Amino acid sequence: MNPTDTLLADALHASARVWAGEAEQARAVLRFVETRRTDALTQGLSARQVEDARQVAILEVAIELHVAQGFVANLVSSTRTLVMDLPTVWAGHLHGEVDRAKAREIASTAWKLHAPENVTRLDESVLAYATTHTLGQLKGWLRRFLVRVEPDHAIERRKAAQADRNVTITALDDGMSLLQALIPTTDALLIERDLTLAAKASRHATADDDRTLAQARADALVDTLLRKEDTATTSGRGRFHVGITVSLASLLGVSSEPGV
Structure with a gap:
């Protein structure tokens, strides 16, 4: 092994330690929040008071770790799902095979599944892919998994997702906004x-227009929204290509799995 290979191996081992540390931190946070909740239950408090105790615990963690309260709430929920429903993925996280972002994405996919056996199926199949692919590739795999194992719920999820449509504007530096x-x-x-x-x-x-295509696209968006110029001169909506992948079983009529 040459020196550069050694350096790369060191980087990989360091990443594994960081990812395992993330899992240990998540487990400690979950235990802290759950202990506060259990103490409230033991005291015979009402359901609302128990939930208040849980929220206070989440706030305490956020203050101590200097992170957003929403981040802690999501960390607690995803870690509980990993520990209770996705033991294989959780073990991989503890061993530093996947990072927090991937583990959280897998947990959020489990939340969308309706059948317990499909959660088990996810746990048994996803880790091998997650450890060898990027987060973006994993997200695509998870989307395809959802459609493949529960195609009947795909339309319901799409309708629910459309209800969340929105537009946001975030002020950035140097007079720019996102x-x-x-x-x-x-x-x-x-x-x-x-x-x-x-x-x-x-x-x-x-x-003499020296704008890049990206700059011209941004200008076109502003011009269209603010109606700075007549958009009727645009040469139509044009065409785009859509690729559809259908399983052989569906083509033969022995499966109802939809195309992607």
Whole structure:
């Protein structure tokens, strides 16, 4: 093993220690919050008072760790799910095989499952993929898993997700702001196509336009929303390509698994 390989191995071992430390921290936080809740129950307090005690414990953790209260609440919920329902994934987290972000993403997927056997199936199959792929790739795998094992609930989840559509604006430094929109994917694809068409048209209209395509797309969005110019000159909504993957079993009619 050459020196650079040794350095890479050291980096991997350090990451594993960090991830295992995250799991230990999460377990300690869960135990602290659950102990406060148990003490409140032992005292015979009402359900509301028990929940208040739990929330106070979460606030105490947030103050001590200098993190947001919402982060602690999510950490407690996801860790409880990992410990109770996903023992294989939890063991992998404790051993430093996956980090907190991946473990939390897997736990949030378990929350969406309706059948207990599918939670078990998730626990038995996801770790091998999670340890060898990025967080983004894992998210895609988890989305496909949900559709594959519980296709009947896919439409329900989509309707529920659409109810959360919103637009947010966050002020940043140097006079800039971040505009974000949570909208259906079909609309997002069309908007992306329109912005690209408008950006290319505007750049071609002026010979000395030195803007990048990204800058022109941003300008096109502002112009459209603020109606700074006639958007009717945009050359239509255009077309985009959608790839559909269907299992052989579905094509043969022996499975109801939907395409992706």
